Amino acid sequence: MRKYFEDFVVGQSWESASITLSEEDIIRFAREYDPQPMHTDPAAAANGRFGGLIASGWQVTALSMKLFVESGAYGETPMVGMGIDELRWRKPVRPGDTLSVLREVAALERSEKKPGYGIVKTRVSVRNQDGDVVMSMISLGQVPARPAADVIPEVTPPR
């Protein structure tokens, strides 16, 4: 099923499934993308500012994408990201934490540059098992407008 810009409504929301992060998951991501001791070295991290290993913030954003894609909220319509505003990492994510994502439509705007598309602004919150928001952001997604030929015709009652 394809979703078009016209199918979105301000205020609608989706809740994702949840995922639990192991120490191994945190270290594997960080070794490749954010190789700092607070993310890769449990012993060094224990003596550091956070008192233990914490996940890279970029792993949390990537997981928020994974959980949302897997929720199927957009059907077969590709989620094309134009950008992100006001991304904030609010709490550390630690081994064993279970994360889930709430995404709400905050605004809908016709694209000025590309009339065949609309911009869906969504507010994304990642929560842990205690209900604390660990990360939040506003995501700007580009979604195709419904083609004219695809408008559902009014039903004419049979004579």
Added chain:
Amino acid sequence: MRKYFEDFVVGQSWESASITLSEEDIIRFAREYDPQPMHTDPAAAANGRFGGLIASGWQVTALSMKLFVESGAYGETPMVGMGIDELRWRKPVRPGDTLSVLREVAALERSEKKPGYGIVKTRVSVRNQDGDVVMSMISLGQVPARPAADVIPEVTPPR
């Protein structure tokens, strides 16, 4: 070597090394974090809007972190991200593209909530092999202020 808030200067900049992304790199990241056909399925992507496989935007952000950490710009001081403003994915990243990162200090602010820290705002640009900016963002990093005992004493000339 540790770097403190007082060691940063508005206008200073760092250029990272570069990294070339293979089709396999793009698919491997996307299968785990952004499983959409435009990132995971070369045949489907060839018939899609971008005319070929493109990297997940979240892989580009993660790679910008990797390249910057590996540049060693902050010495041994952890780069603790508070957030990101105005992240924009400006151009598709395709298999074979070579990316590098320019990071410039845009502003320095004392933290009001945490007097022992300062906020280093940096402007991050990821460029491809043609010099096109494929992604840009403003990163807000929390950096410890120099401890009082650590202030370099003025040299008293020997009598």
